[in-house]
Amino acid sequence: MTTDSETRPGLTGGVAAAALMAVGSMTLVQLGAALAKPTLESFGPLGTTWLRLAWAAVLLVLITRPRILSYSWSQWRGAILLGAAMAGMTLCYFQAVNRIPLGLATAIEFLGPLGVAALGMRRAWHALWPVLALAGVVLLVHDGSAWTVDPVGAGFALAAGLGWAIYILLMKRVGQAFDGLQGLTMSIAVAAVVATPWGLAESGGHIPPAVLGITIGLAILVPLLPYALEMMALRRMPTRAFGILMSAEPALGTLIGFAVLGQALSPAQLAGIALVVVASLGAVAGE
Template identity: 35%
Template sequence: MLNVRRVPAPLLFVAGGISMYLGAAVAVWLFAELDPASVAWLRQLGAALVLLAWRRPKKHAWRGRVFWLAALFGLVTAGMNIFFYEAIARLPLGTAVALEFVGPVLVAAFGSRTRRDIAALALVIGGVLLIADVQWAGSTLGVVFALAAALLWAAYILVGKRVADVGLGVDGLAVGFAVATVALVPLAFGTGPVWSSPELLFMGVGVGVLSTVVPYVLDQVVLRRLGQASFALLLALLPVTATLIGLVVLRQVPTLPEALGIAAVVGGLTLRSRETQARTEPL
């Protein structure tokens, strides 16, 4: 049986990125039937149901400070997903991804302590912008939604690290997503067509598994090993993964700037200084 704790963090990110972008493709199909916010709620519901059935969190996870921390994490994550879906409904995916990276880049910048980290961060920023090929002429509202998602992505990293540090792990995800699903239930009114179509319902649950359960569980594994700054820099592997999926699945050959961007991101990840790894615990 594979021990995920022995898998290098970059490989875990690639696996999570592949799953996340496959889920995003399914979500785009659902946009033809549902509004983006409703798809985001359906994603949250699917993830909550799967995680609750899998983990069955113990009573202590539903009480006191631990519960409120998990609830905050769930709400931040749900908000991030809602704003991102609203953004990609108005902007090209590459543009929205580049704008959303403002969040983790800010976390990495505040967490950097050496010139080497700053140089690595500069390479990553340049690489992400080259890959995404930002088009500032897009929808103003889309840009606002993407930047809102960016701020919540930064909060996701900060709160997610605390969830991992207190030992909640995947149980914290289950509790948090359940709370967010209930709190945002008004968005369920836009999911009407799903309940009369097994195919759409299956796709909705699939988005939750592919875009939330798999990548966020892997996030919790990696967050226990790394500091917030290193985690934020590793997130730059996501647009690299998206570019490779576009090449293999959609036959989208990268342009020269995109290829240079991939090289810059890989160079930044290689250049960054090593941090003392945090202790790891079983999920």
């Protein structure tokens, strides 16, 4: 991740390219989640996520050919921590997507990045943004008398948000510590190892050949391409600008969930997503 001053010399071309990378990453994450829905339901979210991470790790190792023996302990520590965060975030996110609509899962998960932004707030009135986001989440999951979504699914989305927050904090360190995409390669390899016990427990070790083929394509959609695009984008644009762009992801998830899966939301839930997006924009813009 670069600082504003490091990004400024290549502002015109570099930031424009980075913005396209960020938008591309968001789109691929949401599209990949929507297209994975049938596999999540038939093979299970833990087994599907494990195979996606494993295939992504294999493909990245073949592409980047990491110099494993040359890495320092500091580099390994960053990759291990980031990989563990990636595994937790991804496993929990797809558990949530398997239980609640895509747009809702993404909006609740977005509380993680919003929390990171809130930690750096210096003015008292900035506390408005977390409160606004919390009000949005209440509209998403409760109508005043009963839960409108599976509370377990909402809990998984919150856990994914915690993983996303840790991922954001660690991505800068790992991106700076390694050349090219080698840090991403090692982190996803660690994530695949962490996810293996969960995937094997759910699948019982039985993996239909068709699922193997499907998960290769799903691995390219998520996590391989989005994580690579995010790492490259963060090297080319200010963190604040990246955060503002990513604030649109809950709305994008809602649109793709409706277009691909036919997941229509109530007016109150749409209002809740709007509040989360506004809160995220306000928090990042106020940094």
